[in-house]
Amino acid sequence: MTVTILAVFFLVLMLALTYLGYRFVIRKGVSRHEAHVGQCNLCRKEFDLTRLIERSSGDSRTYRFCEPCVRSLSDELLSRN
Ligand SMILES: [Zn+2]
Numbered sequence: 001m002t003v004t005i006l007a008v009f010f011l012v013l014m015l016a017l018t019y020l021g022y023r024f025v026i027r028k029g030v031s032r033h034e035a036h037v038g039q040c041n042l043c044r045k046e047f048d049l050t051r052l053i054e055r056s057s058g059d060s061r062t063y064r065f066c067e068p069c070v071r072s073l074s075d076e077l078l079s080r081n
Contacts, residue, residue, distance in 0.1 A: 040066035
């Protein structure tokens with residue numbers, strides 16, 4: 001009887017460890033995906049980093065801008081001239 005209870009306990013323990021390990025792998029996969037995604041500092045939308053332009057300011061902050069925002073800034077500047 002004791003052996004059966006111990007066997008069930010270890011089986012549940014193994015299943016719990018497998019579940020936790022699986023969740024860890026899934027979470028790592030998500031963070032790896034997030035590493036390639038950045039947020040535009042103007043519109044706050046998320047884009048792939050290859051679609052964002054990065055510029056550093058004088059106080060060593062890095063700003064990212066998406067294509068629609070850059071076009072909007074360009075149009076605004078051109079409309080003044
Ligand atoms: Zn933007």
